[in-house]
Amino acid sequence: MIAAHLPALQIVLPLLSAPLCVLLVRARLAYALSLIVCWLAFAISIMLLGQVLDGGVISYRLGGWAPPWGIEYRVDLVNAYVLLIVAAIGALVITYAGPSVAREIGGGRETLFYTSYMLCLTGLLGVTITGDAFNIFVFLEISSLSSYILISLGTDRRALTASFRYLIFGTIGATFFLIGVGLIYQATGTLNLADMANRVEPLGASRTVQAAFAFMAVGLAVKAALFPLHSWLPNAYAYAPSVVSAFLAATATKVSIYVLIRTYFSVFGPEFSFEVMTLGPVLMVLSIAAMLIGSMIAIFQDDIKRSFAYSSVAQIGYMVLGIGFATVLGVTGGMLHLFNHALMKGALFLALGCLIWRTGSVSITAMQGLGKRMPWTMAAIVGGGLSLIGVPLTVGFISKWYLLLAAIDSGLWWVAVFILISSLMAIIYVWRLVEVAYLSPSPDGAPSGEAPLVMLIPTWVLVLANFYFGVDTRVSVGVATEAAKYLLGAGS
Amino acid sequence: MEWPGLYNYWIVIFLMMAGLYIVMARANLIKKMVGLSIFQVSVFVFYLTMGKVSGGTAPIVIDGDPVYSNPLPHVLILTAIVVGVATLALGLALIVRIKESYGTIEEDDIEKQETDA
Numbered sequence: 001m002i003a004a005h006l007p008a009l010q011i012v013l014p015l016l017s018a019p020l021c022v023l024l025v026r027a028r029l030a031y032a033l034s035l036i037v038c039w040l041a042f043a044i045s046i047m048l049l050g051q052v053l054d055g056g057v058i059s060y061r062l063g064g065w066a067p068p069w070g071i072e073y074r075v076d077l078v079n080a081y082v083l084l085i086v087a088a089i090g091a092l093v094i095t096y097a098g099p100s101v102a103r104e105i106g107g108g109r110e111t112l113f114y115t116s117y118m119l120c121l122t123g124l125l126g127v128t129i130t131g132d133a134f135n136i137f138v139f140l141e142i143s144s145l146s147s148y149i150l151i152s153l154g155t156d157r158r159a160l161t162a163s164f165r166y167l168i169f170g171t172i173g174a175t176f177f178l179i180g181v182g183l184i185y186q187a188t189g190t191l192n193l194a195d196m197a198n199r200v201e202p203l204g205a206s207r208t209v210q211a212a213f214a215f216m217a218v219g220l221a222v223k224a225a226l227f228p229l230h231s232w233l234p235n236a237y238a239y240a241p242s243v244v245s246a247f248l249a250a251t252a253t254k255v256s257i258y259v260l261i262r263t264y265f266s267v268f269g270p271e272f273s274f275e276v277m278t279l280g281p282v283l284m285v286l287s288i289a290a291m292l293i294g295s296m297i298a299i300f301q302d303d304i305k306r307s308f309a310y311s312s313v314a315q316i317g318y319m320v321l322g323i324g325f326a327t328v329l330g331v332t333g334g335m336l337h338l339f340n341h342a343l344m345k346g347a348l349f350l351a352l353g354c355l356i357w358r359t360g361s362v363s364i365t366a367m368q369g370l371g372k373r374m375p376w377t378m379a380a381i382v383g384g385g386l387s388l389i390g391v392p393l394t395v396g397f398i399s400k401w402y403l404l405l406a407a408i409d410s411g412l413w414w415v416a417v418f419i420l421i422s423s424l425m426a427i428i429y430v431w432r433l434v435e436v437a438y439l440s441p442s443p444d445g446a447p448s449g450e451a452p453l454v455m456l457i458p459t460w461v462l463v464l465a466n467f468y469f470g471v472d473t474r475v476s477v478g479v480a481t482e483a484a485k486y487l488l489g490a491g492s
Numbered sequence: 493m494e495w496p497g498l499y500n501y502w503i504v505i506f507l508m509m510a511g512l513y514i515v516m517a518r519a520n521l522i523k524k525m526v527g528l529s530i531f532q533v534s535v536f537v538f539y540l541t542m543g544k545v546s547g548g549t550a551p552i553v554i555d556g557d558p559v560y561s562n563p564l565p566h567v568l569i570l571t572a573i574v575v576g577v578a579t580l581a582l583g584l585a586l587i588v589r590i591k592e593s594y595g596t597i598e599e600d601d602i603e604k605q606e607t608d609a
Contacts, residue, residue: 134568157594167579168583
């Protein structure tokens with residue numbers, strides 16, 4: 001039965017399509033292949049979520065070797081949810097990619113772009129689906145190496161230095177994770193995450209386990225761009241090709257945060273992470289700093305992509321804040337924001353891609369009078385921006401609402417104040433764009449006209465998703481709550 | 493504890509710190525890559541040490557009742573070495589491109605050009 005092999009297909013299909021893209025040589029063929037494979041991956045992730053909702057945890061033995069010796073792909077509610085996010089964004093962004101890549105990358109390098117894109121998608125899906133600690137490292141590196149390439153394809157030469165910087169940071173982060181995995185293997189003798197969780201518990205607060213926890217937490221925080229380890233992110237997102245910015249902003253850091261959640265809650269268990277290691281206050285201070293400083297810097301950027309990149313740093317703060325509460329409400333808020341931020345930043349970066357396609361620039365001056373020149377693109381930016389601020393009826397509101405509830409529920413009302421302050425700052429940096437685009441006249445001879453429909457439609461699908469999931473919260477909140485309960489309740 | 497005890501681990505820590513220090517302290521991009529490689533190699537040594545059992549031999553079936561070293565960490569590190577090589581290659585390729593477009597591989601000069609632009 002093919003249905004039994006869905007977990008493997010989720011990874012194998014994009015992985016195989018990557019070399020095929022090189023062999024196809026022609027950009028158009030490579031685009032068609034990646035398009036088909038990405039949508040197939042999306043379909044598979046939906047079916048996997050369905051299977052998990054019906055029948056509970058799926059354990060897939062790679063090559064038939066029984067865990068804990070063989071590599072196990074383990075799909076539960078938490079990673080089925082993350083898989084769905086990654087695959088959905090992957091499919092929407094690749095649909096959009098055709099004209100944008102042809103214009104921004106071009107020069108015979110398009111097939112290589114599709115290859116790296118498929119490899120990156122493979123890596124991200126792999127990190128999410130696997131139940132093996134070393135396997136996480138390998139997939140993490142697959143996605144990272146391909147994302148360095150993707151970023152360096154940007155037209156500005158600063159893309160190269162941004163990519164190099166990310167390479168240094170990313171490698172240090174991944175190597176820290178590897179050290180952590182080594183230490184925990186020394187302590188437990190296993191690499192299977194579920195098995196590890198059972199064996200870590202009796203060890204209690206041994207020094208090896210504590211060191212392993214510290215290395216893994218710091219390494220993953222680098223990959224997730226948690227303040228103050230975020231300094232690779234702004235330039236990388238700002239100078240990458242717009243397709244890449246949208247894809248990475250919506251998926252890459254989310255997957256790292258997923259692994260963080262997995263290590264904190266599933267492997268080490270909430271008691272160890274939050275009582276023995278007192279992670280809660282650490283995460284809260286860092287995430288609040290991220291929210292305030294990220295938003296503050298975002299206000300003063302003239303390059304809009306850079307502004308939204310700093311806003312991503314702030315939004316990662318919200319997700320980690322939710323995890324820091326270590327309550328069902330808090331983790332629900334964090335998981336929701338993971339989903340919601342993918343929707344809003346995906347929409348915003350795709351809309352900026354339309355802007356670049358037409359005007360070739362994302363500086364704030366290029367947006368003068370944009371409301372008249374590119375009404376649909378600008379409306380998409382406003383839609384995404386509203387969601388970023390957290391206006392009711394958008395997804396941004398839902399996740400911030402849950403975070404506020406969690407703050408009040410934990411008796412930390414001052415955290416709620418910081419959430420509100422950071423949201424007010426988001427109003428400032430979104431309003432700046434609205435003001436320039438609608439209230440100032442277009443400069444003479446400014447290029448006008450919309451981007452092609454193939455780019456506008458995926459952008460608008462994401463924008464409308466922002467509003468749809470802001471009104472109908474049954475699916476997103478339902479799954480996030482269940483996932484949070486599962487993480488905090490079962491422990492493993 | 494007899495001296496030098498677990499000296500492999502001291503080597504690991506020394507290499508790890510030396511590598512990290514080079515990455516942070518050197519402005520030359522090639523030197524940064526060298527530091528990064530040393531840092532990664534320290535982790536390879538760590539894994540190899542971990543798998544070694546005193547008096548153990550290679551895990552090949554032989555007569556008698558031999559003690560085997562744990563082959564798993566060694567196999568893992570083969571994969572990690574491949575990752576390390578790929579990272580080094582990609583890093584160097586990026587450095588070539590940086591040299592082509594900036595004319596220098598010194599971080600200070602690059603930063604100066606970026607802020608001037």
